[in-house]
Amino acid sequence: MAGANLSAQAEGAARYVPEDHDLQSLANAASGCRGCGLYQDATQTVFGHGNGDAPLMLVGEQPGDREDQEGLPFVGPAGRLLARALEDANINPGSTYQTNAVKHFKFNRSGKRRIHQTPRRIEVVACQPWLLAEIEAVQPRVIVCLGATAAKSLLGNSFRITAHRGERLEWPTAITVHLEPEPSVVATLHPSALLRDRSDRRQENYEAFVEDLRRAAAILK
Numbered sequence: 001m002a003g004a005n006l007s008a009q010a011e012g013a014a015r016y017v018p019e020d021h022d023l024q025s026l027a028n029a030a031s032g033c034r035g036c037g038l039y040q041d042a043t044q045t046v047f048g049h050g051n052g053d054a055p056l057m058l059v060g061e062q063p064g065d066r067e068d069q070e071g072l073p074f075v076g077p078a079g080r081l082l083a084r085a086l087e088d089a090n091i092n093p094g095s096t097y098q099t100n101a102v103k104h105f106k107f108n109r110s111g112k113r114r115i116h117q118t119p120r121r122i123e124v125v126a127c128q129p130w131l132l133a134e135i136e137a138v139q140p141r142v143i144v145c146l147g148a149t150a151a152k153s154l155l156g157n158s159f160r161i162t163a164h165r166g167e168r169l170e171w172p173t174a175i176t177v178h179l180e181p182e183p184s185v186v187a188t189l190h191p192s193a194l195l196r197d198r199s200d201r202r203q204e205n206y207e208a209f210v211e212d213l214r215r216a217a218a219i220l221k
Contacts, residue, residue: 013033013035013036013126013127013128013129013130014035014129015035016029016030016032016033016034016035016129017029017129017130017133021133021136021137022137023048023052023134023137023138026047026130026133026134026137027047027048030045030047030103030130031044031045031047032045033045033103033130035126035127035129036104036122036123036126036127037123038102038104038105038106038119038123039104041105041106041107042063042068042104042105042106043068043069043071043105044068044071045071045103045104046063046067046068046071046072046073046100046103046104046105047099047103047130047134048073048097048098048099048100048134049072049073049097049098049099050093050094050096050097050098051094051095051096051097051138052097052137052138053138053139054095054096054097054138054140055095055140055141055142055220056091056095056096056097056140056141056142056143056144056216056217056220057096057097057098057099057134057135057138057140057142057143057144057183058074058082058096058097058098058099058143058144058146059099059100059101059131059143059144059145059146059150059153059154060073060074060078060098060099060100060101060146060147060150060190061100061101061102061118061119061146061147061148061149061150061190061192062100062101062102062103062104062105062106062116062119062149063100063102063103063104063105064076064077064078064105064116064192065105065107065114065116066079067079067105068104068105068114073098073099073100074098077192077195078190078191078192078195079191081191081194081195082146082191085191085206085209085210085213086213088210089210089211089213089214089217090214090217091213091214091217097134097138097140099131099134100150101119101124101127101128101131101149101150101153101154102119102123102124102127102149103127103130104127106118106119106123116192118149119149121152121157124149124152124153125153127153128153131153131154132175132177135177135179135183136177136178136179139179139180139183140183141181141183141184141219141220142183142184142185142186142216142217142219142220143183143184143185143186144185144186144187144188144212144213144216145185145186145187145188146188146189146190146191147161147189147190147192147193148160148161148190149190150187150190151187154172154175154185155169155172155185155187156172156174159187161187161188161189164187165187165188165189165212166186166187166188166208166211166212166215167186167187168184168185168186168215168219169184169185169186169187170182170184170185171183171184171185172185184219186212186215186216186219188209188212188213189205189209189212191209194206194209
């Protein structure tokens, strides 16, 4: 029964994806997506943005509070940390396309605050057709999955970042998308995890994150 529910949700999202996989056409269509229930509380769909011919695609989890309000990914605190890490890794942000595995903000309210909630697997699967359409449109050479939700959206629910962080991984054969050539995939932490880090290894963990980005960029050379 659970598998059937996942399939129904994924099909529900897929029927909103236009045949024209131009990024603007995809963004326009995604604004009306009702493939899962997250749209009901979110302010708007937050689609990807950046270089439409980018060799490097960065995939996060979902929009945060600021992203939900502005309609762009990675414009909140985690986005600012990501921008700093890209600079430290000598990666031009103009060479990237940035998006999320899930396009609507999932949260619980606590007074006036909206507290981020991790998307359920069924919601990630429901939104996957948008991510795959973006990948097909951009044709990146390397995809960096930022965090577990992003990694599992492409590499499967059993994938563990702790076991494969920073490694060069092959495109999963179970996903059929028209890609020439198939991109490599690198998985690392989401920058929000670094923001939450209060350990005495915080700087060391940040430097490891930058090194993961460098490894991804090195694949392009």
